[in-house]
Amino acid sequence: MKKVVRGFYSIAHSVKLCKPNVIAAYPITPQTEIVENLAKMYSNGELGDCEYVTAESEFGAASILVGASAAGARTFTATCSQGLVLMSEVLLNAAGMRLPIVIVNTNRALSAPLSIWNDHQDSMLLRDGGLIQIHVETNQEAHDMVPLAFKVAENPRVMLPFMVNMDGFKLTHAYEPVDLLDQEIVDSFLPPYEPPVYMTTKNPLTFGSYAPPHCYAEFRVTLQNAMMRALDEIEKAYKDWAEITGRYWGGHAVGEYTDDAELVVVSMGSLTGMVRDVVNEMRREGKKVGLLKLRTFRPFPVKEVRNALKNANKILVFERAVSFGYEGPVGIEVKSAIFGFTPEFYSFAVGLGGRDVPREEIVKIIGDVYEGKVEQGFHFGTIKEFEEVVV
Amino acid sequence: MSFFGPGHGACPGCGLTIATRNVLEALEGKCFVSNSTGCLEIVSSQYERSAWGVPYIHSLFENAAAVAAGIELALKALKRTDEGKVVVFAGDGATADIGIGPLSGMLDRNHDVIYICLDNEAYQNTGNQQSGLTPTGSNTTTMPAGELMPGKTGRKKDMISIAVGHGIPYVATATVAFYADLRRKVKKAAEIEGAKYIQIHTPCVTGWGIDGKQTLESARLAFETALYPIIEYENGELTKVRKIKDRKPVEEYLRIQRRFRHLFKHPKGQEIIRILQKIADDNAAKFNLDV
Structure with missing residues (x-):
């Protein structure tokens, strides 16, 4: 159904259809209206069994998602700029722990001098962290990339945090016609998250071990391998998406x-x-x-x-x-x-x-x-x- | 399978492991553990040598409370709360210094989490550096006793009041010297819905400069001098204190530890000892500790 919506809503609507289990929110311009839209949905009972929580900082929000993701939940947050930098210690840790957290980053400049406006300095800082990063041109593309992000992040051959970058203000605040997805389409593309391993008392495992020099490097090799496998897995997901929705975004x-x-x-x-x-x-x-x-x-x-x-x-x-x-x-x-x-x-x-x-x-x-x-x-x-x- | 160990690499006489084992046994292993970076994490979570018989996660130094909040939310969302309680084990630095923001957020939102602060009164994993919970006069590597300085000059941060100030349903102190009391408190905390904060005094053999055999003795003396009052708050009200019979002067506690030994010869030592005795006297008066 085509509707003229703002960029914020194109994300929030898509996130809702992906049926996340835990959403952690912390406000920052120009991201805030994404989590505000989700908060409204939560408050109106439209997010099912999802737990929506307001964190004490972006650092806290990302950390909450680390715990939730390790316990087997599908997780989402949105941020940008100083918020992304504050999250960075956690997101790099999540990548190392191979937790498929999905983040929408509404690209914004970095301080100093303080600027709330758009450029790509924030996401570039996380270049080497082990997060999948894509950039979108339009709000339709942003809307479509959310289910795709969950699909690829949670792919057992990948298992990595996925960051969808959309330009702050230029897209977030823009009204554009977006062909809004419906639940049936997203359900057929994105099954519920089935983590290969997760925290449970039925099978108590240790997450976040420390690794002495004799085994650290191998973990980082697997992180690199997962990233390189993601190249193919993203392409496959685009093709599946095109079959279901008729929209092919053209690859990398x-x-x-x-x-x-x-x-x-x-x-x-x-x-x-x-x-x-x-x-x-x-x-x-x-x-x-x-x-x-x-x-x-x-x-x-x-x-x-x-x-x-x-x-x-x-x-x-x-x-x-x-x-x-x-x-x-x-x-x-x-x-x-x-x-x-x-x-x-x-x-x-x-x-x-x-x-x-x-x-x-x-x-x-x-x-x-x-x-x-x-x-x-x-x-x-x-x-x-x-x-x-x-x- | 044991809930904790064998296989951990803690020092003989380590207070942390005594506390941890008692907490896990009190919960009968029905729990999810979120552990901050620090001594406990390092001695127990090496890859392929984990000592943990319960689901365990270590993320970062300062975020164990937020990670625990996330686990609790996930269990709710996935309708798995019957699997067990969510417990944090965090050191005093992770609690009172670097992680106080995420801890405050978790307490403020009143997540159903038992937060255990293992208080060995300094950054002991990295070799005895001063934290917010280091007591006055303690000799640490980042504020060593020297010609001029007598060790730490500030006070031990009052985390109990900070926790109570969040309006959470249960706050307590405990000590490895009285493990039956510790277990009772953990069991009680597990019965209460919402955020719980328990601060356990856990002597550190290397950082405090005591013999491995003196762990329980030094913990007991901290209590008997009223430097570490053992108290309990429910819904903001002080409900229980452990009374002290024949309260001892603080020197008896200080004298057996290398971290305080300089106080007996340093020019400012007597002044510091007077300050510590005043803290103990104030504790005794505030909590009505003397029998």
Whole structure:
């Protein structure tokens, strides 16, 4: 049923249909209305036997889900920015313990200076933590990715926390038509969670052992193996999803015009819509430009990225974060993935801290790179003139 | 199968293991354990050598209370509450310092959890560093007695009042010196719905500088000097205290432990001993401990 809803609701509705057992909530802008929507559903008795709890912090919320997940519950929370950073110790621990917690992260900038607005600096900080991370472009995509996240996270071949990244404000606050799922469809895709092992007095097991040097590394090998297996398992889940709903999201990375493009523009998240629009317009003008929409960030889809970029002479990455002291984090990954190829490489960090990215800026950056007017390497997008005081 | 051990690597005379075994036996093993990082976790949860005969989880240093809350919620949601009680074992640092936020959240939401603070009065796993529950005058590696400093100058944090302040149904102190009393309290806590906080005095052989044979003696002296009152609160009311016959001066407790030995020769030692005696006297008056 298509309805015009806000991004928050597209998530909350989907979470409800996944029948989670425990939801832990802590408010933070621009995530809050996701848990508020869930709270309303809980208060009205629409969440069945689900236990909804307001935690004392994001750290507490994530910790509650560690206990609940280990005891065999399907678990959900949403957060972003400082909240995600505060959760990070717990989420990394959950990954090591192989607990399939699902998190929606409404991407927001990091402090200082404080900013409640959107970019990708928060999720990038968790790059190496063992969480599956995907980014969505639209609220329909966000809506669809929630059941998929549970399905993949709880897959016995995977068993990892799954973080769905959606741009704060740009998506969360946006009203968009979303084809809302119904219970029957989600039930047919996502069976109840059956953990391979869980805490029970019937079979008392020890969770969260410590590992001396003689066995620690093997645990980390299994974490890496699970991440790499997730690449295939995510693809399989997308295909199952397409069969049931008719919506195929195109896998880990979706290329458009990449076969004959001289310049391929790489984008992730809600910015992609506008980048696609500009690419399409340049195509109509006869310019050989293509688009690679990166959907999965961890595990990193090397094969798909390599394949999409193999014919490009120039690659341009739109970054929403900076790895300070180096360059944009997506560019770093893309360059690593195409090792051996020798295209010209450009990356631009745009829209940091929610700075508006006007269409003209995208047109100018892509146009200038296409016409060879830009030096290779990392750049910031539109920055005001200012005097930096160095004392 | 035993609920705890064999196979743990605690020191001979360790107070923690005495307390832990008694708690688990009082609950007849029908429980889920959430354990913070620390001595107990390290001596009992090595991969392939777990000493635990009950379902056990260790997540982080500071989140055992929140993890326990999550287990309790999961058991409710999955309709498995009849499997057993949820119990936290956390050290004094994990309780009073680094984990006080998650503990406060768990108590405030009144989860059906028994929170056991194993109070050995310092970060003993890492070798006797000062915590919020380290008593005045104690010599630790992060505030050692020196020419200038007489060990810890602040007070032992009053976690009992903090727990009572949350309005939870049951708060108690206990000691390994009186394990029948300890077991009774755990059984009682298990009968009460809601959050329970029990702080158990558990001497540490290495950190306190006592002989393995002196664990129970030192725990008993802490009680007999009124430095560690054994008390019980139900629904915010003080309902029971363990009375002391012929209360002893604090020196008798201090003298047998290396962590306090400097007080008998340090220029500020007598002042610290006077402060400790005042704490004991105040405890005796506040809780009406003297027979």
